Amino acid sequence: MKQLLFMLVALVAMGITLAFNFGPNNAAKQSESNIKTSKTSKTKTDMNNYISIFEIAANDMPRAIRFYENIWNLSIEPMEMAGMQMGLLPFEDQVIIGVIVQGEGYTPSAEGTTVYWNAGDNLQVILDRVEENGGKILVPKTPHADESGFFALFLDTEGNKMGLHSLN
Numbered sequence: 001m002k003q004l005l006f007m008l009v010a011l012v013a014m015g016i017t018l019a020f021n022f023g024p025n026n027a028a029k030q031s032e033s034n035i036k037t038s039k040t041s042k043t044k045t046d047m048n049n050y051i052s053i054f055e056i057a058a059n060d061m062p063r064a065i066r067f068y069e070n071i072w073n074l075s076i077e078p079m080e081m082a083g084m085q086m087g088l089l090p091f092e093d094q095v096i097i098g099v100i101v102q103g104e105g106y107t108p109s110a111e112g113t114t115v116y117w118n119a120g121d122n123l124q125v126i127l128d129r130v131e132e133n134g135g136k137i138l139v140p141k142t143p144h145a146d147e148s149g150f151f152a153l154f155l156d157t158e159g160n161k162m163g164l165h166s167l168n
Contacts, residue, residue: 053097054115057106058158061085063134064100067157071129076100108158116151116163123152123166130154 058064065087076087084103119126139153149167
């Protein structure tokens with residue numbers, strides 16, 4: 001079951017990548033059409049989450065897996081598919097699926113989109129594990145300006161900028 005789900009996730013991710021690489025005009029037109037449709041009509045398939053899958057680029061898969069396993073205290077399942085190495089984060093009881101990916105076209109970066117992880121009750125517990133596992137803290141635990149909790153930013157071992165969020 002895990003392999004079937006993982007293959008589905010990987011195929012969807014590859015399809016999105018191909019659409020953007022080989023047909024940006026078509027993808028943009030389709031996206032505009034979807035936005036217009038979503039503004040004018042609601043369907044039973046509407047979700048409460050904007051994100052369904054996220055990928056974390058890696059240069060060294062074993063190092064990346066070790067880092068995330070250690071800071072989150074979980075097991076990541078390594079896999080290989082279509083010439084890419086992958087690490088599937090546990091997805092039971094999760095709405096969003098996370099995958100670490102090493103392969104052509106996947107370049108770690110501290111620029112661009114930042115994924116903010118739900119760090120539970122107190123993000124400091126996770127943040128304390130970042131540097132001892134090879135990451136770098138960019139912004140320490142900081143209260144949000146609107147008093148909606150706390151955030152922190154760090155670089156993982158691959159050079160990706162990540163965020164943490166907690167209520168306390």
